[in-house]
Amino acid sequence: QVQLVESGGGLVQAGGSLRLSCAASGSIFNIIVMGWYRQAPGKQRELVATITSSSRTNYADSVKGRFTISTDNAKNTVYLQMSTLKPEDTAVYYCCVYITTGTGYWGQGTQVTVSS
Numbered sequence: 001q002v003q004l005v006e007s008g009g010g011l012v013q014a015g016g017s018l019r020l021s022c023a024a025s026g027s028i029f030n031i032i033v034m035g036w037y038r039q040a041p042g043k044q045r046e047l048v049a050t051i052t053s054s055s056r057t058n059y060a061d062s063v064k065g066r067f068t069i070s071t072d073n074a075k076n077t078v079y080l081q082m083s084t085l086k087p088e089d090t091a092v093y094y095c096c097v098y099i100t101t102g103t104g105y106w107g108q109g110t111q112v113t114v115s116s
Helices: none
Strands: 002-007 010-013 018-026 031-039 046-052 057-059 067-072 077-082 091-099 104-106 110-115
Touching (some): 002 104, 018 031, 018 091, 018 110, 031 067, 046 067, 046 077, 057 067
Parallel strands (some): 010 110
Antiparallel strands (some): 002 018, 018 077, 031 046, 046 057, 067 077, 091 104
């Protein structure tokens, strides 16, 4: 079992920045991938960025060059630094992790709202 606690969402003007954090606890030694997804109203949940245990990253085309995913292994935390935010980035952002068994765990979600 892995427990995830997210923080850092909020309201920001277009062009601004936010940093999301997700702290993992529990069976963290089994984690192979950590990532962020988002879901806007009326839309399907979509991948934003992932990072593997070997620090390989992957980004959605819509956020490349603006968002950066990173981890602090000492704190068992994954971050999403979001810059040059756009109104279309408005969504609930979810942290997720996958462990060696293939099981995925999700955080409760944090709201990010970008005003124009």
